[in-house]
Amino acid sequence: MLVSKYFKLNRSQATLDFLDIHIDKDIPVFVDPTSLRSLKTEWGHHCVSLLQNYFSCVLSAIRKGDDERAKTLLSCLNERNEFHLGYSKKKSRGHALGPASADEIWKSLSKSKAATTGLLTDLEDAVLFVDGVGPDMLSDAVCNIIRGPLIEYTQNACLYYEIPMEKEVSSGPVWNAHLERWEQSLIELPLARGAPIILIPKVVVRAKQSYNSNEYYRHYLMPVLQKHHKDTNSSLVHVLKGKKNKGEKRVYKTDLYELYGADKLASAKLTVAHPSALTNYRDAKKSTQAPPLDHTALAKLENIPNPDFPALLNEATKLRPGSKDAYLYEDAIEKFISGFLYPSLSFPVKQDGIHDGRKRIDITYVNSAKSGFFEWLSRHYAASHIFVECKNYGKEVGNPEVDQLAGRFSPSRGQVGILIARSVADKNLLLQRCKDTAADGRGFIIFLDDIDLRELIGQRYDVISGDSNHLLYKRFKALIS
Template structure:
C-alpha cells in the first residue's frame, strides 16, 4: 500500500514531490550524503550542516578519549521504521546503528585510527574505511541525523497534499547542533496502522551510494600505491623485457593485495600514508554528482506505471476557460509541470507568499537542475527559483499579466518565470511585451499555451534534453535576440 493510495491523494509518484513509499515495507532506495550536498537550497544546506556537526562531534569525542560519549552519540542512530527505504524485506525494520552496532562502529573507528588521523572527516567516508558500514546503514544514519529537516518537510508536504497529521507523536532523536546532543519532543506526523511516517523528497533518493569501498580501493588507492612502489623501486617492481615494453616498470595489483590486504582496515591505514588517493577520489566524485532517479526508475522500484503525460495534459485542456475553473486549472498545471519538469524543478509551493503576504505566486519551484535548460539558466542568470503564473483566461493576456509576474522577481529569488495561458492570438505582440520586460532588466518571462504544453511532452519523450533544442530555450533566446 503506497502512501498516495492509503491517503487517497488522487496523485501518483510522478506528480508527488516526496517518495511514494509503501507504508508497510521498504523499497530499495537510499539517501546519499552526496545528493544532499548537490542541493542548491537552504533546506539542503541545513541538512549538510547537520551531518557535519554530528559526525564532527563523534570524531572529537574519540580524539579526546571520551569514548562513552562517542558510543552514546552513535547509539542514538537507532533502528526506526518511519522512512520505509532500504533493503529490509517484508515489514520495515530499519538498518541504522543501534547500541550493538554502535559499539562495533566505534571500535572500528578507534582500531583503524581513522578518526584520530583525519582520514575520515565526512560521514560518507565511513563506507570506505569502517567495517560494518554499508549503503543501507549509511542511508539510515543520514535519515536519522537529518530527521529534523525531514520532519519539517513532511509537515509541509502533508499540508500541501492534504495528508492528515496526528498530534503528540514522538519525534525520535533530533540532532541539536547548538548543544551537540540528541533531543526528543512531541510533534505532528502522519500516522498509519504501522506507525508514523516521515516523508523524503524524491530528489535526494538514489539506488546506490556514490561512495564505494571496492571502487576506491581498486581504482584510486591502488594506482597511488603502484606509483609509490615504482618511485622507491621496491621489490614489487617488475621490469618488463618484451620488445614492445622493454624497460617499463610494472607493479601488479595482485602483489599489492597480497602485501597489504584489501579490507577497510587496510584502506584506512594506507590512505593515512597516501592521502592523495582520497583527495583524487573526492574530487572525482564532486565533479560527477549523482543524478536523481528518473520517472522510469521510480516506476520500476514501486511497481507502478510511468507518467501518463497525455492524461495530465488532458486534465488541463479539457477545462473550460474562465474564472470558475481557475483553481482547478492551477492544480492541473502544477501536476503537469511537476511531472514534466522533474527532476530539474522540485519542492513546489502553491500560492507562495512574498512581501509579507502582500503578493502571492501561483506556483514556485526550486531550480535544482543538473543539466538542460534550467541548469543553463541558473548558470547565466538569477534563477534559483522558477515562478509560474496560471491564467485560465478566455481572453488575450497583456501587460497587466506580464507586469504581475515580473513583480514577483528579485535577484535573490530569481528572475525567470513561466506564464501559462490557454491560447495566444497575437504571439508576436506578446513576445514584444516580454522582450520589453527583459530589456528593462525586470526578468525573463516564457509564455506557454495549451499547444506548447503538448510540444514539451513530445520533446521530453524524444529525450531532447539539450537546452539548444527545447522550446523553452528557443523562447528564451527570442527574448534576448
C-alpha cells in the same frame, strides 16, 4: 501499499515531490550525502551542516578518548522504520546504528587511523574506512541525522498534498547542532496503520551510494601504491623480459593485497601514508555525481506505469476557461509541470506569499537542475527559483498579467517565470510585451498556451538534457535578442 494510495491522493509518483514509499516495506534506494551537497538550496545546506556538525562531534569525542559520549552519540542513530528505504524485502526494519552495532562502530572508529589522524572529514568517508558501515547503514544514519529537516519537509508536504497528520507523535531523536546533542519532542506526523511516516524529497534519493570501499581500494588506492613501489624500486617490482614489453616495470595488485591486506583498517592505514588516493577519489566523485532517479527508474522500483504526460496535460486543457475552474486549472497545471520538468524543478509551493503575504505566486519551484535548459538559466541569470502563474483565461492576456508576474521577481528569489494561459487572441503582441519587460530589466517571462504545452511534450528530453532545439529555449532567446 504506497503512501499515495493509502492516503488517496489521486496522484502518481511523477506528480509528487516526495518519494512515494511503501507504508510497510522498504524501497531499495538510498539518501546519498553527495546528493544533499549538490542541492544548492537553504534546505540542502541545512542538511549538510547537520551531517558535518554531528560527525565532527563523534570524531572529537573519539580523539579525546571520551568513549561514553561517542557511544551515546552513535547509539541514537537507532533502527526506526519511518523512512522505508533500503534492502529489507519484507517488513521495513531499518539498518541504522542501534546500541549493539553502535558499540562495534565505536570500536572500529577508535582503532582506525582514519578517525584518529584527521583523515575522516565527512560521514560518507566511514564507508571507506570503518568496518560495519555499508551503503544501507549510511543511508539510514543520514536520514536519522537530518531527521529534523525531513520532519519539516514532511509537515509541509502534508499541508501541500492534504495528507492528514496526527498530533503528539514522537519525533524520535533529532540532532540539535547548537547544543550538540540529541533531543525528542511530540510533533505532528502522518500515521499509516498506526506507524509514523517521514517523507523524503525524491530528488535526493539514489539507486546506490556514491562511495564504495572496494571501488576506492582497487581503483584509487592500489594505483597509488603501485606507483610508490615502482618509484622506490621495491621487491614487489617485476621487470618484464619478453620482447614486447622488455624492461617494463610492473607491480601486481595481488602482491599488494597479500602484503597489506584488503580490509578497511588496511585501507585507512595506507591512505594516511598516501593521502593523494583519497583526494583523487573525492575529486572524481564531485565531478561525476549521479543524477536523481528519472521517472523510468522510479516507475520500475515501485512497479507502476511511466507517467503519461499527454493525459496529465489533458486534465488541465479539458477544463472550461473561466474563473469558476481557476483553482482546478492551477492544480492540474502544477501536476503536469511537476512531472514534466522533474528533476529540473522541485519543492513546489502553491500560493507562495511574498512581501508579508501582500502578493502571492501561483506556484514557486526550486531550480534543482544539473543539466538542460534550467541549469543553463541558473548559470547565466538569477534563476534560483522559477515562478509559474496560471491563467485559466479564454480571453486576452494583457499588461496587468505580465506586470503581476514581473512584480514577483527579485534578485534573491529569481527573475525567471512562466506565464501559462489557455489561449490569446494576439499571441505575437503578448510575446512582445514579455520582451519589453525583459528589455526594461524587470525579469524574463516565458509565455505558454495550450498549444505550446502540447508541443513541449515531444521535446521533454531536449529540455532536460540540454539540446537547445526546443520551445522553452527559443522563447527565452527571443526575450533577450
